[in-house]
Amino acid sequence: RMPRGRGMASLALYSDQELPDLSKHNNHMAKVLTREMYAKLREKQTTSGFTLDDIIQTGVDNPGHPFIMTVGCVAGDEETYEVFKDLLDPVIQDRHGGYKPTDKHKTDLNPDNLKGGDDLDPNYVLSSRVRTGRSIRGFCLPPHCSRGERRAIEKLAVEGLGALDGDLKGKYYALKNMTEEEQQQLIDDHFLFDKPVSPLLLASGMGRDWPDARGIWHNDNKTFLVWINEEDHLRVISMQKGGNMKEVFKRFCTGLTKIESLFKTKGHEFMWNEHLGYILTCPSNLGTGLRGGVHVKLPHLSKHEKFGEALKKLRLQKRGTGGVDTAAVGGIFDISNADRLGFSEVELVQMVVDGVKLLIEMEKRLEKGQSIDDLMPAQK
Amino acid sequence: MASTFSRMLMGRRTAMLLASLGTGALATGYLMSDVNHAAVIDRTKLFPPSSDYPDLRKHNNCMASHLTPAIYCRLRDKLTPSGWSLDQCIQTGVDNPGHPFIKTVGMVAGDEESYEIFSDIFDAVIKERHNGYDPRTMKHHTDLDSSKVTHGQFDERYVLSSRVRTGRSIRGLSLPPACTRAERREVERVATMALSGLKGDLAGRYYRLTEMTEQEQQRLIDEHFLFDKPVSPLLIASGMARDWPDGRGIWHNFDKTFLIWINEEDHTRVISMEKGGNMKRVFERFCRGLKEVEKLIQERGWEFMWNERLGYILTCPSNLGTGLRAGVHVRLPHLSKDPRFNKILDNLRLQKRGTGGVDTAAVGDVFDISNLDRIGRSEVELVQLVIDGVNYLIDCEKRLEKSQDIKVPPPVSQFRK
Numbered sequence: 001r002m003p004r005g006r007g008m009a010s011l012a013l014y015s016d017q018e019l020p021d022l023s024k025h026n027n028h029m030a031k032v033l034t035r036e037m038y039a040k041l042r043e044k045q046t047t048s049g050f051t052l053d054d055i056i057q058t059g060v061d062n063p064g065h066p067f068i069m070t071v072g073c074v075a076g077d078e079e080t081y082e083v084f085k086d087l088l089d090p091v092i093q094d095r096h097g098g099y100k101p102t103d104k105h106k107t108d109l110n111p112d113n114l115k116g117g118d119d120l121d122p123n124y125v126l127s128s129r130v131r132t133g134r135s136i137r138g139f140c141l142p143p144h145c146s147r148g149e150r151r152a153i154e155k156l157a158v159e160g161l162g163a164l165d166g167d168l169k170g171k172y173y174a175l176k177n178m179t180e181e182e183q184q185q186l187i188d189d190h191f192l193f194d195k196p197v198s199p200l201l202l203a204s205g206m207g208r209d210w211p212d213a214r215g216i217w218h219n220d221n222k223t224f225l226v227w228i229n230e231e232d233h234l235r236v237i238s239m240q241k242g243g244n245m246k247e248v249f250k251r252f253c254t255g256l257t258k259i260e261s262l263f264k265t266k267g268h269e270f271m272w273n274e275h276l277g278y279i280l281t282c283p284s285n286l287g288t289g290l291r292g293g294v295h296v297k298l299p300h301l302s303k304h305e306k307f308g309e310a311l312k313k314l315r316l317q318k319r320g321t322g323g324v325d326t327a328a329v330g331g332i333f334d335i336s337n338a339d340r341l342g343f344s345e346v347e348l349v350q351m352v353v354d355g356v357k358l359l360i361e362m363e364k365r366l367e368k369g370q371s372i373d374d375l376m377p378a379q380k
Numbered sequence: 381m382a383s384t385f386s387r388m389l390m391g392r393r394t395a396m397l398l399a400s401l402g403t404g405a406l407a408t409g410y411l412m413s414d415v416n417h418a419a420v421i422d423r424t425k426l427f428p429p430s431s432d433y434p435d436l437r438k439h440n441n442c443m444a445s446h447l448t449p450a451i452y453c454r455l456r457d458k459l460t461p462s463g464w465s466l467d468q469c470i471q472t473g474v475d476n477p478g479h480p481f482i483k484t485v486g487m488v489a490g491d492e493e494s495y496e497i498f499s500d501i502f503d504a505v506i507k508e509r510h511n512g513y514d515p516r517t518m519k520h521h522t523d524l525d526s527s528k529v530t531h532g533q534f535d536e537r538y539v540l541s542s543r544v545r546t547g548r549s550i551r552g553l554s555l556p557p558a559c560t561r562a563e564r565r566e567v568e569r570v571a572t573m574a575l576s577g578l579k580g581d582l583a584g585r586y587y588r589l590t591e592m593t594e595q596e597q598q599r600l601i602d603e604h605f606l607f608d609k610p611v612s613p614l615l616i617a618s619g620m621a622r623d624w625p626d627g628r629g630i631w632h633n634f635d636k637t638f639l640i641w642i643n644e645e646d647h648t649r650v651i652s653m654e655k656g657g658n659m660k661r662v663f664e665r666f667c668r669g670l671k672e673v674e675k676l677i678q679e680r681g682w683e684f685m686w687n688e689r690l691g692y693i694l695t696c697p698s699n700l701g702t703g704l705r706a707g708v709h710v711r712l713p714h715l716s717k718d719p720r721f722n723k724i725l726d727n728l729r730l731q732k733r734g735t736g737g738v739d740t741a742a743v744g745d746v747f748d749i750s751n752l753d754r755i756g757r758s759e760v761e762l763v764q765l766v767i768d769g770v771n772y773l774i775d776c777e778k779r780l781e782k783s784q785d786i787k788v789p790p791p792v793s794q795f796r797k
Contacts, residue, residue, distance in 0.1 A: 147432045
């Protein structure tokens with residue numbers, strides 16, 4: 001589609017008249033976007049017609065939160081990260097701990113490189129999960145894709161996933177064709193995703209045409225799940241109850257690698273480059289796009305004054321078990337890697353495995369009324 | 381400037397001329413859009429219109445009723461001079477399938493040209509929504525001469541308040557779903573400049589949403605003047621809420637009887653109102669205010685969007701023609717319980733709503749009664765229709781009070797003869 005403001009009338013107006021008022025804003029985009037940058041970048045478009053205004057609309061419409069720093073910009077296609085690097089490189093640098101435009105990202109999906117991880121104490125670890133996303137090269141991303149493109153993505157994904165066998169064999173449920181029973185089952189399994197309600201997501205345009213070409217695929221064992229055309233082309237999730245993160249990660253890597261080779265036989269590949277790793281809609285998910293984590297009981301440790309510091313040193317992040325915006329219930333936390341870019345998949349999951357092991361040790365010490373000072377880790 | 385815009389809208393040759401005179405930015409921008417237009421065309425070949433045709437099988441809105449695959453295929457690759465497409469017009473109707481009982485319109489215009497370039501679908505939608513008004517064959521007549529209106533003072537034992545509203549768009553600037561921040565700010569500038577020229581009982585003040593104090597905000601809420609960021613998915617899906625609250629504001633006269641909303645659902649929404657039953661005065665002020673504002677913008681080279689096929693051009697096709705809703709809050713405790721009430725309203729071409737707005741129920745037998753039609757009859761005709769109709773309803777109410785019988789009136793003709 002043609003972007004707004006490309007017509008004659010708007011081109012006559014000068015850049016300063018278009019500049020968004022970001023004085024009350026607190027997101028990465030607002031911190032980086034200067035008047036000069038806006039003037040320079042507003043004349044550019046990617047080949048598919050994605051513009052600066054399209055990129056930043058979500059950040060303009062959602063000034064942000066005083067405590068949570070949102071990204072405030074999205075990509076409409078792979079080229080966005082190149083054509084608008086003047087904006088996105090500093091945003092990426094800010095968001096990903098100083099990652100420089102010249103840095104290289106390493107991809108490692110070999111599960112054999114993960115040491116340990118099969119023995120996290122099941123008395124504490126309730127479940128383990130690894131997720132990431134993938135984009136299909138040549139298609140626009142959810143904020144920008146047309147209905148035809150989105151349907152083509154769905155078709156390719158479903159064909160690819162349909163060829164999986166063994167413990168990965170599964171079935172696709174298109175959102176618009178689901179029966180009541182199927183829908184209820186998917187809700188009970190916590191698999192079903194709903195039309196986004198977050199204004200952050202809606203403002204980017206990714207909710208358009210819902211529920212056309214959206215769906216959920218999962219294997220018969222319900223341990224490997226793929227979301228199609230939600231916030232990214234594909235979101236891939238491997239999970240199971242208990243603490244065998246190694247098994248979860250192995251299935252994750254095997255599944256992804258198989259899907260990738262199936263796509264290649266049809267002449268398609270994932271968006272990837274050696275600077276940014278896997279390309280996804282939100283700059284926060286670049287690199288590995290990986291969030292690997294556990295639901296773990298830490299009732300004592302979570303009340304300890306050094307809990308936050310320990311997490312920071314371990315490069316881990318805590319959330320409630322309901323998701324990114326929730327609070328913990330009953331001392332049960334979602335603990336996962338804080339980084340996405342600049343570390344490989346194996347490195348990130350290793351940090352989770354090693355870190356969670358240490359946190360459980362600390363919890364056990366505190367249960368016995370002992371000190372944890374000697375266990376405090378060095379900064380990773 | 382308006383003249384610049386209308387010249388530019390006339391053609392590419394003009395844009396190139398301006399490019400050679402104007403800034404490098406303009407030249408680069410034009411060339412950039414030329415190059416990318418070619419790339420955009422390549423993509424459209426990869427995905428033919430049939431691959432993009434929306435799935436409307438579960439939809440119940442006017443757009444879905446009339447958008448055939450043939451029409452979609454014919455129009456998908458067309459663009460207005462501002463670059464607005466059919467997909468952008470219909471996005472709100474695709475995203476909001478509709479209600480089994482309430483039939484929404486399901487599409488919006490991004491600019492004045494949308495109604496021309498996509499007339500194949502807009503005309504059909506307009507005809508359905510406006511009960512048979514056919515833009516291909518009919519003409520709309522505008523008449524803002526309030527002196528023609530008679531019997532415009534209602535019995536205030538029944539009529540609690542009177543109100544007339546409409547909208548106006550500024551020619552040459554894109555409409556709220558499509559406008560850029562600069563265009564929206566330009567609408568604000570042009571409108572507020574004109575409003576600041578109003579005098580006498582129309583003199584007033586502008587309250588910009590971004591600069592309002594807490595006290596000002598509270599007062600405007602208490603007076604029911606303040607509009608909020610839209611929450612309706614119908615409106616949000618059209619793109620009109622972008623950049624909120626930039627460029628939005630409220631203007632009202634010191635008497636608080638003439639109110640303008642800027643850059644909400646339309647460039648401007650104009651409301652004249654007062655307590656009591658003096659509809660004639662409300663309409664007189666309405667017409668005078670509109671004409672004054674029009675004169676003030678014309679002095680600076682601007683004008684309102686209007687043509688004789690569609691009348692005043694607004695974002696939603698449901699508001700074309702006069703864009704006018706004239707109504708009263710009226711007590712009808714007996715009549716509202718009479719089984720003939722709805723039929724009487726139908727024949728008078730009136731519509732009832734609760735006093736909280738379009739989706740509310742009546743409270744304490746007080747109804748919002750207004751005209752059903754927007755296009756095919758002039759402002760004077762519609763207001764007279766409301767006056768005559770409400771007087772009839774009050775007459776029925778009085779008869780029923782005295783246990784006398786009432787009659788269902790013959791149907792009023794819909795379009796002017």
